[in-house]
Amino acid sequence: MSILHTPMWRRRAVDRLATVLVTGAFVLALFPLFSILWTVVSKGAPALSPEFFTYSMRNVVGEGGGIYHALVGTLLVTAAATVISVPIGLLTAIFLVEYGEGRRLARWIRFLVDVMTGIPSIVAGLFAYALFVVFFGEGVRMGFGGAVALSVLMIPVVVRSCEEMLKLVPNELREAAYALGVPKWRTVLKVVLPTSIAGIVTGITLAIARVIGETAPLLVIAGLSDSVNFDLFHDRMATLPVFAYSAVSSPGVPPGPSIDRAWGAALVLLLIVMLLNLVARLVSHLFSPKSER
């Protein structure tokens, strides 16, 4: 314990320096957060207008136009990804918690789900492309491919959060149901899931928030279009993040209006993500299993 032999004044000084550095790290980390929020709000807010939300970019050159087509695409693709991911993710979590105990398969799945959380989003996009090329030929672009790519990113998040929530359900409740002569599957469906539903909804909402802002996989497989496309299975489909990216990367001449639209789209995207986070917090706060008065 050599440091305890250092003179007291030095130890105090080091302690104070450490406090300054540690606090400084926190302030430093907050700086980008506020800077991002400020930049996006101040540059994006002027772009918002009724037209911005109700017009697509069809036949728009220069000023005007909006994000309606991208908004539609983002909602459709994300909804499709949710429809794919939630059943698979939730059932896998049920497998891990209710059926997997002590089984090697469960250990493997848990490990691979963790690893899957780290798959880069662009790789998920390439996977969807490589998968769909087999069926639809080279150059395939469709919204559903984007949904598949997002599912690869979303499923592990859903599994992990649902697993945590299912584990929180006390075993006593399962036993209570079994002792009443309730089969396991009904116990899971009618006791375990209802008891943990708030946490599961929170987890799924956060998973949606995570993938709704994904750009790279959609750039690869869903592409971009200027018009509204409601069909997930045909043709390119614009999405908000890809729209924002492309409005910056190929703004046209003059670039001004396009870049303004990019900031506007970024602001809308940020608002959606923040809103989803807020909803998730509210759900878990309001419906958390507190003992009722």
Added chain:
Amino acid sequence: MTVVEVSRHPVRRLGDRVFAGASTGAAITILATLAGVAIFLTVEGVPGILASPDEVKSGESFLPYVGPLVFGTLLAAAIALVIAVPVSIGVALFISHYAPRRLAAVMGYLIDLLAAVPSVVYGLWGIGFLAGKLVAPYGWLEEHLGFLPFFAGPASATGRTILTVGIVLAVMILPIMTAICREVFLQTPRLHEEAALALGATRWEMARLAVFPHARSGIISGAMLGLGRALGETMAVAMVLSASGVVSWNLISSTNPSTIAANIALSFKEASGLTVNALVASGLVLFVITFVVNVAARLVVDRRKDFSGADA
């Protein structure tokens, strides 16, 4: 004596069989997906690896093509890690041991918000705000530290350098690293902390004596998870970086190495034929790199779990 082995002949209801089957099936779907990612990337990528130089847009065979990209990927991620590790440890320590109890949750939430920001927004912020602000500091670095190869210059006039990318990536991986550090810091046995304080240790000495030794493997695995994220991040890099596909240690000039992910994002739209296969192949390389990093990170985490006996 009758011997009944329940585990051998279980009577199971139809509902139970269906439900157990469905959930096992879902779990196996995940295995299949992961295998599918590897298989489809390989199937589509191999022609790109084998393609001769004149069949792809880059005009190079695969290894010379992907080599600089791997270099750029590793370099950007390394910069991000060098910045993010100390900062995330500081932030985590601040939240777990320095901040007032009641504010700690809110502060943790603020940091988590950084993880919620979409990468395209980071990209916009990087070019629209950060890059411009860094032009002057880069000039200073060139002038005063130009003898180091990293800052040899000439400094970029736009600020869209690999160092800027590293900074943006550092911000992006900060939340996950902070979250993991925070968690392991909070698990420090109270007894050790109190023992350190009872010896007359200052708060910092307590952190060094009790918190850090206990948290070492947690910090390492957090850093590796952050590294995995940084390696695969696409949009922020694609938007911020002014890339020219070179291999260079110069962090502040206008000629920067590109990264695998950014290169795919930038080239995919115009690519056709075997060029697409080459891009998919580079994605396979990225997948393998991040897979290895993530597996290593998880192994460290899991070993730690076994060791501490936490989370049975």
Added chain:
Amino acid sequence: MATSIDVSDLNIYYGDFLAVEGVTIPIAARSVTAFIGPSGCGKSTFLRSLNRMHEVVRGARVEGKVLVDGEDLYGDDVDPVDVRRMVGMVFQRPNPFPTMSIYDNVLAGQRLNSKRMKKTDADDAVERALRSAGLWAEVKDRLDRPGSGLSGGQQQRLCIARAISVEPEVLLMDEPCSALDPISTIVIEDLIHELKAQYTIVIVTHNMQQAARVSDTTAFFNLAGVGMPGRLVEHGATEKIFSNPDESATEAYIQGRFG
């Protein structure tokens, strides 16, 4: 119609680990049988084997026979789910379903199995079960409130009501009072007295006074030694076990010399 249980040569395993060895005991219909013994002696495990609840743990299995009214609980074609409908259970800690009202908790056995009931039948079943559990007067005005809002003793009686509303023939109780205060404990003990007119009751208890107060028959379990399986030392009429047991270990335990 209550039922007698006949256990012969029962061994209970968790994987390769033999937890309880060679138990042979008859349990009389419409009586209260108490299992006593030191911690870890296998009395709870044995109790749970009487409705196959121990099988919730992976790798659990038994050798031997448990006959309920002459029928083997562990027969090849017997579904454990059916066993548990016939042999109900009350746990150490009250565990009402937090997402259900008092009313739905009582009917949980039917509700969770999606059994259709007419409203009047359901109302009757709830009232009957709550009256049997001695809880009706206290909760009849707030049946739609969550069960978790009741006191600990009330929750435990709600759990008893829930168990008897599926009309089992045997009621197993695993230290049902150990989490309750003395007043609630007395209420439950009185309830056990009343319930034995209709049900065969088996109760595990740590509390020897409780065994003496509520049971007709007492069975003493003990470990053969450290790391050895639990076994049934002796069983008999409660007065005899408490006044003049055959085995010296039983006497030592009852006099509080160990356990």
